[in-house]
Amino acid sequence: MYNKTIAELAEGLRSRQFSSRELTLAYLERISQHQALNAFITATEDLALKQADAADAKLAAGDAEPLTGIPIAHKDIFCTDGIRTSCGSKMLDNFIAPYDATVVAKLQKAGAVMLGKLNMDEFAMGSSNETSFYGPVKNPWDLNAVPGGSSGGSAAAVAARLAAGVTGTDTGGSIRQPAGFCGITGLKPTYGRVSRYGMIAYASSLDQGGPMTRTAEDAAILLQSMAGFDEKDSTSVDRPVPDYRAGLTQPLDGLKIGLPKEFFGEGLSSEVASAIEAGLAEYRKLGAETVEVSMPNLKLAIPAYYVIAPAECSANLSRFDGVRFGYRCEAPADLTDLYTRSRGEGFGREVKRRILMGTYALSAGYYDAYYIKAQKIRRLISDDFKNALSSVDVLMGPVAPSVAFGIGEKIGNPIEMYLSDIYTIAVNLAGLPAMSIPAGFASDKPVGLQIIGNYFAEDRLLNVAHQYQLATQWHQLTPPGFE
Amino acid sequence: MEWETVIGLEIHTQLATKSKIFSGAATAYGAEPNTQACAVDLGLPGVLPVLNQEAVNMAVKFGLAIEAEIAPYSVFARKNYFYPDLPKGYQISQFELPIVGNGHLDIEVDGVTKRIGITRAHLEEDAGKSLHEDFHGLTGIDLNRAGTPLLEIVSEPDMRSAKEAVAYMRKLHELVRYLGICDGNMQEGSFRCDANVSVRPKGQKEFGTRAELKNINSFKFVEKAINYEVERQIDLIEAGGTVVQETRLYDAAKDLTRSMRSKEEANDYRYFPDPDLLPVYISEAFKAEVLTTMPELPDAKKQRFKDQFGLDDESTTILTSSRETADYFEALLAASGCEARLCANWVTGELSAALNKAGQEIADSPVSYDRLAGLLKRIADNTISGKIAKQVFEAMWQSEAEADEIIEKQGLKQITDTGAIEAIIDKIIADNPGQVEQYRSGKDKVFGFFVGQVMKAMQGKANPEEVNRMLKDKLHG
Amino acid sequence: MSLTADEVKKIAHLARLGIDEQDVPHYAEDLSGMLELMAAMGAVDSENVPPMAHPLDLHQRLRNDRVTERNEREKFQAIAPQVEAGLYLVPKVIE
Incomplete structure (x- = not known):
């Protein structure tokens, strides 16, 4: 049962082959069986079964919503009313969110059953899930390797079949890179496509929630219920949501794929390069044409990102002050002591590093040299994308320069860790939609192929991904030991 | 320095x-x-x-x-x-x-x-x-x-x-x-x-x-x-x-x-x-669009009050000191149909003083503009004198009665019956031959004494102008 | 460009972030490494490039002036570290 896709499960539930309760129990059983993966921070068994029973009643009454009875899980960055929402941090270990994020409410309304909350890098800052207060998540394909991050718990849960589909968030690659490392499908929508309300902010102008699933078709199904205008989010875009599933079947004849040469240069491991090359060959077989494009400012994406994201996060995380919610230090001597110790003890090292960086970049005397400069670079990068996408339909390249690295391998060297996001970060600066889909293996670990589209062209991306998945089997493979 | x-x-x-x-x-x-x-x-x-x-x-x-x-x-x-x-x-x-x-x-x-x-x-x-x-x-x-x-x-x-x-x-x-x-x-x-x-x-x-x-x-x-x-x-x-x-x-x-x-x-x-x-x-x-919702601003209003009503700088300053005061004034003017000067005097004088004393805002004035208008109309048509009007205003402040009710109930109507006034004047002239002598020998000041005596005898209800005119006629013989 | 330990402490204070004394040199080193990475931006001529704060060139939407929220104090204060008489309590604020 748990090996089925969301599309298949929905069919099975409707034709009463199994009930949502049976399905939910099966997933809960797996979650408890595979606790060693550390994919979940909180499992919500009772709530899940209650929702499953309600779903079964709806199914019996014949008024099912698109996701009625489908067990999913949320990255623990989405606020869930009455349920701990930790954001992977000691700071929020005791935080019972008093409201639902818009994404959570929408998926619940669409009938989904919530299995629990997924592990992640602390406040979504990290590329390996090792910065989580709750410990690293293991990659189901290699238990000694990281699942990627920051949505590492999300990616591992889908790869290990612990949930039919999950939510993730992507600020600099946090959906795509773990999807790539775990051999699943991940979609970061256009900035503004999915509401950020209730999604704990890391870098507000870059953060975007999206689906992580086994197939592009499932991503289309989840996105359909997640996307749309939200009056509570000023940056959400009031624009109709197309029927994502309807567009999947379009053939790829004449599709023009741009290959940014900067994605294939120095630093890309040769085994990842050959897997990507094979993926591109498959696309050519499907009728697509590939052309080289250039985005000269891409190399500046990491420097610009590590000014902008920390600057925004330094302010976004000021609200964690030990006054109204979250961690408060023992016996503060005075107000300053309350602040510095609550924050000093509640935040982990990577979060502190970024708060310090951002505070510095915004401080008097450095603002122009760092923050304004980075915003200018951001425009140059965005213009590079616009130019490239004016002559092709989509861009393709690797998601990451290597496959999943070992737990502990890079955590001691933050700069090296940052550089592993080289292919994903620029997309967030531009605000474009992008996907990662499984495209083979290197050293027995999955390789992700990245597809980048134009603003609000999620339907086209999903179509391009789906056609590839009709022709290949990579997305069907289950990690050994999790069949 | x-x-x-x-x-x-x-x-x-x-x-x-x-x-x-x-x-x-x-x-x-x-x-x-x-x-x-x-x-x-x-x-x-x-x-x-x-x-x-x-x-x-x-x-x-x-x-x-x-x-x-x-x-x-x-x-x-x-x-x-x-x-x-x-x-x-x-x-x-x-x-x-x-x-x-x-x-x-x-x-x-x-x-x-x-x-x-x-x-x-x-x-x-x-x-x-x-x-x-x-x-x-x-x-x-x-x-x-x-x-x-x-x-x-x-x-x-x-x-x-x-x-x-x-x-x-x-x-x-x-x-x-x-x-x-x-x-x-x-x-x-x-x-x-x-x-x-x-x-x-x-x-x-x-x-x-x-x-x-x-x-x-x-x-x-x-x-x-x-x-x-x-x-x-x-x-x-x-x-x-x-x-x-x-x-x-x-x-x-x-x-x-x-x-x-x-x-x-x-x-x-x-x-x-x-x-x-x-x-x-x-x-x-x-x-x-915002401009269409813009009210008349204080400076413009003040100028208009001067131009349109011929009011002086001092009273227009007070009248336009708040939008509520200006609105009250204009509403009073419209409801009473009286002269602007009379309305202005009452708003800046009696009403302001009473509000100050009570520590109240004009918007919550116990005497609304239409009740005050009722009073001013009676001044304008000579039913009561300005002095009596102050007495009526005080009664209005304390109650919810209209000016006319108070005038009626307390019998404050001005006496315009010249026969009645004449009888009183004759009696006072007859009772005070010494003062009459003084007046006639050129002591103008004594005139005030006669006015006071007449008004006293008539409980302030005689029309003062009428009293003045008739007194002069009689004293000059 | 590199940061001294004193500068790190100054920024940490601005951010009200407690850092163990023995960690200060590590942060100084990490942040200096990041600044080195950022130095690449300096080589780009961006004088006439307008800064980009948002991915999409959109206007702020305005909401109607309506009261839509009700009192949820009890729920919100159930998760607060210290409250009394409906107030959040903090160490004495001296002005």
Whole structure:
């Protein structure tokens, strides 16, 4: 049962082959069986079964919503009313969110059953899930390797079949890179496509929630219920949501794929390069044409990102002050002591590093040299994308320069860790939609192929991904030991 | 040495919206602590701000009223600092691109009109309140006020005396209330003032080092605080010291200003554009629409009262001192159909005095304009004299009766029956031959004696003009 | 460009972030490494490039001035570290 896709499960539930309760129990059983993966921070068994029973009643009454009875899980960055929402941090270990994020409410309304909350890098800052207060998540394909991050718990849960589909968030690659490392499908929508309300902010102008699933078709199904205008989010875009599933079947004849040469240069491991090359060959077989494009400012994406994201996060995380919610230090001597110790003890090292960086970049005397400069670079990068996408339909390249690295391998060297996001970060600066889909293996670990589209062209991306998945089997493979 | 004072004011006006600037929580004053602080106001993780349309309308309205440039494109920024009444650890404000740019306001001091420049006015959110009552040595935080829209109005350092500063503040207070964008309630903190004060030797071009005075929330305190501070700075410099740039708190109880150490340390606010909010665009069409809701402004109204009604400067100043007073006057004029002069005299005289004595606002006047109109009509048609009218007004203040009822009930109608007046006059002339002799021998002053006697005998109800005329006729024989 | 230990402490204070004394040199090293990475931006001529704060060139939307929120104090304060009489409590604020 748990090996089925969301599309298949929905069919099975409707034709009463199994009930949502049976399905939910099966997933809960797996979650408890595979606790060693550390994919979940909180499992919500009772709530899940209650929702499953309600779903079964709806199914019996014949008024099912698109996701009625489908067990999913949320990255623990989405606020869930009455349920701990930790954001992977000691700071929020005791935080019972008093409201639902818009994404959570929408998926619940669409009938989904919530299995629990997924592990992640602390406040979504990290590329390996090792910065989580709750410990690293293991990659189901290699238990000694990281699942990627920051949505590492999300990616591992889908790869290990612990949930039919999950939510993730992507600020600099946090959906795509773990999807790539775990051999699943991940979609970061256009900035503004999915509401950020209730999604704990890391870098507000870059953060975007999206689906992580086994197939592009499932991503289309989840996105359909997640996307749309939200009056509570000023940056959400009031624009109709197309029927994502309807567009999947379009053939790829004449599709023009741009290959940014900067994605294939120095630093890309040769085994990842050959897997990507094979993926591109498959696309050519499907009728697509590939052309080289250039985005000269891409190399500046990491420097610009590590000014902008920390600057925004330094302010976004000021609200964690030990006054109204979250961690408060023992016996503060005075107000300053309350602040510095609550924050000093509640935040982990990577979060502190970024708060310090951002505070510095915004401080008097450095603002122009760092923050304004980075915003200018951001425009140059965005213009590079616009130019490239004016002559092709989509861009393709690797998601990451290597496959999943070992737990502990890079955590001691933050700069090296940052550089592993080289292919994903620029997309967030531009605000474009992008996907990662499984495209083979290197050293027995999955390789992700990245597809980048134009603003609000999620339907086209999903179509391009789906056609590839009709022709290949990579997305069907289950990690050994999790069949 | 002769010193010159230089003052600039920063005035925070709470905009009179129903809901907060970035959330749907109520802004009403005086609620139980934290019952009007919603998830957004508390800065809960994950919440986002959405801008209140009315706050923007009001800011634009203000900008148009001071003939300022309205920014076609303005941006909200985060001002970062830690304080327990600031839930997010940053205040959403405007920094580089405020919604209202350069404008001005004319003030009048000692009969001289002076133009005060307004540098800018920007939208921002108010903070909560720290309550220092003793909670076992702790401070309590109430966030009901957090997120209330503020328009911070920053003047140029154009004022040269505490008196000018007060005149500017009063003028601004009057304006925002005319515009209906702020209730102006200073006790409740709806209209708050910080003053930047410095001194320099007369004739010097450069400004002296300024101190920022906080917490001066009444016209009286502004004047006192500035005067104290000016003296302090002059004394300091003359004693060989130097003024340091700092924030000082006015202590009204002791009538002095003192340094606020807590606000001093490294205020590096790290402003940057708030990524949760997008730029605000104000189109010409938007401005035109706001203009249609613009009321007649105080200066224009005052001029009109002079032109249209022929009223003098003193009474028009009082009549236009608030929109409510002006509205009352015009309503009274329309309802009574009396002369403007009579209406003006009553509003600025009897009514104002009674309101002052009772400590009431004209909007809540116990004698409404239509009841007062009923009274003025009886003066105009000579039913009662001005003196009796004051007696009737007093009775109206105490009851809900109409003027006519009171006149009727108390028998205050003026006696216009010349036969009755004549009989009384004849009797008084007959009873006082000595005074008649004096008058006839040229002592005009005695005439008042006769008037008094007649009015007394008639309980004040005789028409005074009639009495005068008839007395003269009779005495001249 | 590199940061000294003192600068790190100054920024940490601005951010009200407690850092163990023995960690200060590590942060100084990490932040200096990041600044080195950022130095690449300096080589780009961006004088006439307008800064980009948002991915999409959109206007702020305005909401109607309506009260939509009700009192949820009890729920919100259930997760607060210290409250009394409806107030959040903090160490004494000295002005």
